[in-house]
Every structure is written in C-alpha cells, then in structure tokens.
Amino acid sequence: MKKIGFTLLIAMLGGLLAIGGYKLFENTQLNKMSFEESQKVYFANNPANISSSTGNPDFTQASAAVAPAVVHIVTTYEPSSTTGRQGQPSPFDMFQEFFGTPRGRQQQAQPTRASGSGVIISTDGYIVTNNHVVENASKIEVKLTDKRVFEAKLIGRDPNTDLALLKVSASSPLPIVxxxxxxxxxxxxxxxxxxxxxxxxxxxxxxxxxxxxxxxxxxxxxxxxxxxxxxxxxxxxxxxxxxxxxxxxxxxxxxxxxxxxxxxxxxxxxxxxxxxxxxxxxxxxxxxxxxxxxxxxxxxxxxGKVKRGFVGITFTELDPDVAKSLDISEYNGLYVQDVVVNGGAEKAGIKKGDIITKIDGRVITASSVLQERVGRMGPGDKVELTYLRDGKEHKTTVTLQDAATSMPTSTTASKSSTQLYNDLGAGFSTIPADRKKELGISSGVVVSDVRRDGLFSQYGVPRGLIITSINGVAVNNIEQIENALSKSNSSMINIKGVSPDGGRVEMTFPTK
Structure with a gap:
C-alpha cells in the first residue's frame, strides 16, 4: 500500500513539474508573438463558443464575454498640462474637439482628472485605448469590472491614428477581447x-x-x-x-x-x-x-514606436469638380501630383499625372482606403497598385520605404505647402497647360483639399475651384501663392478664379 502511495506521489510531482515547465515555455513563447498570434494560442485552449443569432438579435453571450475585458481608464493631469478645451478637461469623443474648437491651455490650481475606456488584448496586461484619452496624463489608472485597480504604464501613443498602448501588471492572467x-x-x-x-x-x-x-x-x-x-x-x-x-x-x-x-x-x-x-x-x-x-x-x-511605410507620392482625391479642373475624365481614384525621387513609387514606375485606382485589388473610393491599407504595413512591405495612364490600366508592385527615403526633396517647398495648409486650411494642385488654354486663363491652381475648420471652409471656398490670382498676383504654384500672400499689407485676401464649368469667381474675406 505504501508502495502504491509513493508511486502516486511521484506521478503527481512529475505531472506538476511538467505543467510548470510547459507554462514557463508557453509564457516565454507568448512574449515573442504578436498580439494576434498569442490570442490564437489562448483561444485555441479557451474557446469562446459564442453563437451569433439571426432573427431577433441576442447579444447576451457577446456582452458577457467582452465586458470584463473593457476597462475604465482614469487619468490625472498636472496643473500645467494641456487638459482640453477652455473650461473642460480632457475632451473625449466630441466631434468639435477635433475640429471647430481647438484644445486650449489653462492653469488649474489643483490636478484635474478625466476618464475614458480601454480594451485588454493580452492576458499579460496590454491595453489599447485612444491617444486622446491618455495624452499629457501624469498618471493613468485602470479599473476592471471586478473592482481591481492598476496603475498603467504608457508603452506608446500615436496622434496620427489616435491610438495608445498601455501595460498593467497583474498576479493572474487578465480577461481579453x-x-x-x-x-x-x-x-x-x-x-x-x-x-x-x-x-x-x-x-x-x-x-x-x-x-x-x-x-x-x-x-x-x-x-x-x-x-x-x-x-x-x-x-x-x-x-x-x-x-x-x-x-x-x-x-x-x-x-x-x-x-x-x-x-x-x-x-x-x-x-x-x-x-x-x-x-x-x-x-x-x-x-x-x-x-x-x-x-x-x-x-x-x-x-516602442510606430514604424511606417510610405508609397512615396503626393496625391489629390478625385471627385467630379477636381477631375474637371484637371481636365481628366476619371471621377474616382487618386491623382498623383508628385513622385518622391528614389521613393518606392518612382522605383515601381509611377509618374506624375497617373491615377491610382486600386490597392491590392481593392477599389480606391477615397484616400482613406489607401491610407488605412498602407498604415497597416511597414518599411519593406509590398503593395500592388493599379493605375491609369493615358487611359490604359497598369499594375505595379511598390515596396514601401521609411520616411527618410520617402520625403519630397524640396524642404522649402514642403514647408511652404504645410504653412499654407495651416494658414488657409487648403491644399493645391497644378493645372495642365492644355486645361488652362481650354478655360482661357494663363495662370491657376486647383483647390484640391479644404480642411473642415480652415479659413477657406469658413468662407465657402469650394474644392475644385481654380484660383488664377490672389491679391492681384497671378499664381501657378505653392511658391507664387505664398509670395502673393506675403506682399499684401492688408488683413484681407482677394481671390479671383474660375469654377470647374468655366464660371468666373471673385471672393474677398479677412485672413483671420
């Protein structure tokens, strides 16, 4: 009997050692995996078994599975930090917080607190949230539905996508979505x-x-x-x-x-x-x-940071007005304004004036289609672009490059374009010579983009308008626009131009 008991004890110890060794191996391997790979391992061992209903929808199973892994994030801001709109700390979700009413800086006598939400995506405590939830926070607390509270470490945040990654340390695996x-x-x-x-x-x-x-x-x-x-x-x-x-x-x-x-x-x-x-x-x-x-x-x-790949082009999103202004028949796609020297697009054969219509076989209905697809990739990744040139469809594979090799070569021009976009709230494209001849004009640039909260939007300057002169100075490019604005001593701006259908337009409004 003692012999049997001793054998059972040895067997149990062996089993525990095996399980412990496996868990150690598993945790080591998980640290080397992407979030998606580690989740596949987790859900292979812990199937969710949630069924989607048809007819009368029933979300009880999905709610029960998800809610424990969605956390309450409470942030603390020091008096000197940017905490939001004047009079309102930490603006979350408000449309006008992103355009319309800029974030203001205000001094508070005491630290302020605000809150948002986050989603646990790994059992070892990585949490995704918005950049604007944690931006400038001096302290970040995470509260779970089971009332546990953790202080979170900020791993990284990205204003370009409004995403941030946090990390908390718990003594046991956390629930995940x-x-x-x-x-x-x-x-x-x-x-x-x-x-x-x-x-x-x-x-x-x-x-x-x-x-x-x-x-x-x-x-x-x-x-x-x-x-x-x-x-x-x-x-x-x-x-x-x-x-x-x-x-x-x-x-x-x-x-x-x-x-x-x-x-x-x-x-x-x-x-x-x-x-x-x-x-x-x-x-x-x-x-x-x-x-x-x-x-x-x-x-x-x-x-520890976002690594982005770039196609190496500047472009204008087409619509009927912009297409007519550029004297092209395509209403959908992206008109290539310029190609970065030695960038991925140039090496793949893309040229100025091409119209990109698809990325990896997906039709580009808006610039967001290209941006989101490329945003999911890094330097060295490849994308297939379908484009039109002289009415014929072509395909090419572009190897994405990092920012250092994907920037325009003219620093001055780029900064001018950026400053104009900030000052006027608009972007501009050049016009083909034959289009100018057709319209009977000797100068002109197309308003290719209008920012929702910018000066042009405020005074109703439409996308697709062809501006022939600013403050009496003929304009054909960014440098000439900047020159026309700088030569005026007035606080007013006078714009003359033509609409895509050839109608004459003149507008005058204050610059501020």
Missing amino acids: KLGDSDAVNIGEWVLAVGYPLGLESTVTAGIVSAKGRALNLLGQEERQQQYYENPDEVPVSAAIESFIQTDAVINRGNSGGALVNSNGELIGINAAIASQTGYYAGYGFAIPVNLVKKIANDFKEF
Whole structure:
C-alpha cells in the first residue's frame, strides 16, 4: 500500500513539474508573438463558443464575454498640462474637439482628472485605448469590472491614428477581447459598443455598422499637415490615417478607447469619436478599424514606436469638380501630383499625372482606403497598385520605404505647402497647360483639399475651384501663392478664379 502511495506521489510531482515547465515555455513563447498570434494560442485552449443569432438579435453571450475585458481608464493631469478645451478637461469623443474648437491651455490650481475606456488584448496586461484619452496624463489608472485597480504604464501613443498602448501588471492572467477582422465587417451588421460613458459603470449598447472608410479630418488638427519631425531640419511627413467604421450604436463621452465588437464578441474597432452638436449621442459614432489597431499595438510592443511605410507620392482625391479642373475624365481614384525621387513609387514606375485606382485589388473610393491599407504595413512591405495612364490600366508592385527615403526633396517647398495648409486650411494642385488654354486663363491652381475648420471652409471656398490670382498676383504654384500672400499689407485676401464649368469667381474675406 505504501508502495502504491509513493508511486502516486511521484506521478503527481512529475505531472506538476511538467505543467510548470510547459507554462514557463508557453509564457516565454507568448512574449515573442504578436498580439494576434498569442490570442490564437489562448483561444485555441479557451474557446469562446459564442453563437451569433439571426432573427431577433441576442447579444447576451457577446456582452458577457467582452465586458470584463473593457476597462475604465482614469487619468490625472498636472496643473500645467494641456487638459482640453477652455473650461473642460480632457475632451473625449466630441466631434468639435477635433475640429471647430481647438484644445486650449489653462492653469488649474489643483490636478484635474478625466476618464475614458480601454480594451485588454493580452492576458499579460496590454491595453489599447485612444491617444486622446491618455495624452499629457501624469498618471493613468485602470479599473476592471471586478473592482481591481492598476496603475498603467504608457508603452506608446500615436496622434496620427489616435491610438495608445498601455501595460498593467497583474498576479493572474487578465480577461481579453478576441481580435476580429475589420476587413470582413459588412455595412448593416450588428455591433456592440462597450465602455464607460458619462462616468457610468460598464455599459453595452447595440447598433449596426452604418459605413466604412470614413475620413473626417478629425485627427491631429494641431499636427495634421503640420507633420512630424525627427529633427528641425527634416522635411515633414503627413501621416494622419483616418478610415473610421461608422456606427449608430450609442456612444457618448467616456466611450473613447472602448470596444466595438461584432455579434460573435470579436473586436472590430476602438471607439474614438461622435458627431454631435451637443456633445452627446446624436446617431453617429466612429471607431478605428482593428486591423490598423493590431499593427500599431504590435509596433509599440516590439519597437516602442510606430514604424511606417510610405508609397512615396503626393496625391489629390478625385471627385467630379477636381477631375474637371484637371481636365481628366476619371471621377474616382487618386491623382498623383508628385513622385518622391528614389521613393518606392518612382522605383515601381509611377509618374506624375497617373491615377491610382486600386490597392491590392481593392477599389480606391477615397484616400482613406489607401491610407488605412498602407498604415497597416511597414518599411519593406509590398503593395500592388493599379493605375491609369493615358487611359490604359497598369499594375505595379511598390515596396514601401521609411520616411527618410520617402520625403519630397524640396524642404522649402514642403514647408511652404504645410504653412499654407495651416494658414488657409487648403491644399493645391497644378493645372495642365492644355486645361488652362481650354478655360482661357494663363495662370491657376486647383483647390484640391479644404480642411473642415480652415479659413477657406469658413468662407465657402469650394474644392475644385481654380484660383488664377490672389491679391492681384497671378499664381501657378505653392511658391507664387505664398509670395502673393506675403506682399499684401492688408488683413484681407482677394481671390479671383474660375469654377470647374468655366464660371468666373471673385471672393474677398479677412485672413483671420
């Protein structure tokens, strides 16, 4: 009998050692995996078994699976930090916070606190949220639904995508939300928004996907087109990426950084903003696609920063007015304004005047399609571009390059373009000589982009307008626009031009 007991004891000890060794091996391997790979291992051993219903929707299983892994984030700001709009600390979700009313700096006698949401994506405590939830915070606390509270470490944040990655340390594995596939999301499918709105506890709301690929000019009004510098002498690079999933699931202040999941409980987006005149839900919410989230989060985990690949072009998104101004028949796609010398696009044969219509076989209906797809890749990755030249379709493979080899070669021109975009809230394209001849003009630039909160938008200058002169000075390029503005001593700007259909236009308005 003693012999049998001794044998059983040895067997049990052997089993425990084997399990312990396996767990040690498993944890070591998980640290080397991407978030998506580690989740596959986790859910292979812990299947969710959530069924999506048809007919009368039932979200109880998805809600129960997701809610424990969506956390409440409470941030603390020191008196000198930028905490939001004048009179309102830490603005979350408000459409007008991104354009319309700029963030202001204010001195507070005491530290201020604000809150948002976040999503746990790994059992060892990595959490995804919005950049604007944690930006400038001196302290970040994470509260779980089981009342545990952790102080979080900021791993990285990216204003260009409005994403941030946090890390907490817990004594046991944390619940996670399963990463889905935002490319597989369909307009009209049911989704759930999970977060901590208006200071409430964990809240789940339901709706449908209203649209995909929304570009709303929300991100980085302070940074957008103002670009980013490694050092003051470098040419800036436009890197804001917007391709939001739009939903009518109820999202309010505080939902920022929370989960947008499908009926299977899979994360398809990180909630980021609402469209509202009042700051409260009005039917339009926007989430960052999870496929972009995966790339940014993995970069932060592996490199501590985002590594971006660039095609090496500047372009104008086409619509009927811009196409007519440029004297081309295509209304969809991206008109290549310029190609970076020695960039990926030039090496692949792309030229100025080409019209890019597809990326990896996907039709480019808006610039957000290209930006989001490229935003999920890094230097060295390849994309297939379909483009039109002289009415014929061509395909080429572009190897993405890093910022240092993908910037325009003219620093002065780039800075001028950036400054004009900030001052006027508009971008410009040159016009072919034959188009000028057709319109009977000797000078002109096309207004190719109008920023929603900019000066041109404020005074109704439309996209597609051809400006022939500013303050009486003929303009054909960025340098001439800048020169025309600098020579005027007046606080007014006078614009003369023609509409795409040839009608004459003159507008005068203050520069501030």
